[in-house]
Amino acid sequence: MNRCDTPTPSRQCRRASALAAAFCLGLFTAATAHAQAVQREFPAKALRGSMVVVQPPLVAMDDKPTRFAPGARILDTSNRLVQPSSLVNQELTVNYTVDLRGQVHQVWLLSEAEAKVKRAGSGVQRNYVFESQQTLPAGTAAPVKTN
Known part of the structure; x- marks a missing residue:
């Protein structure tokens, strides 16, 4: 025809x-x-953190286990929706908001330029250093532990 x-x-x-x-x-x-x-504009209440999707809806934000809220949205750098199952076991720098129950409500995956901008809640802050992270002075050997 x-x-x-x-x-x-x-x-x-x-x-x-x-x-x-x-x-x-x-x-x-x-x-x-x-x-x-x-240029994307993020809400003033959005926090910065690292996100690892364990198994949807379970997620770790800055090493703290939490959940996605019902209807949670993840947006990539072009503001397109991303399925949480495609991000399993990847550590990503994100901006995110939480609802009144403390569950993750909205997530923005950040580009390198956006990640450089400082924001509240930037990463995990610890007041201690692991022994494995300490550096030894040059020319010294690591101590040997004996039982």
């Missing part, structure tokens, strides 16, 4: 459909470029 209004050769129909497809692709490319150029 010919969908063109007038009986024309099929070559002209293909040419018209190719022009329409190129036009749509151009619009899509322009919209994508515009989305990348937009």
Whole structure:
């Protein structure tokens, strides 16, 4: 069945459909470029932290176990929705908000430039150093433990 209004050769129909497809692709490319150029604004109450999805809806925020709230949203750097199951066991730097029950409500995956901007709750802060993290002065050997 010919969908063109007038009986024309099929070559002209293909040419018209190719022009329409190129036009749509151009619009899509322009919209994508515009989305990348937009600076994202995060809510004032958004916190910074590292997120590891253990098994949805279980998540660890800054090494503290918690859960995703019902209807929680994860947005990537282009503000597209991401499924939590695609992020299992990956440690990611994020901005996030919590609901009144303390569950993670909304998460923004950060680009490198966004991660450099300081924000409240940036990472885990400890007032101690593990022995494995300590450095020894040059020329000294590690102590040997004897029982």
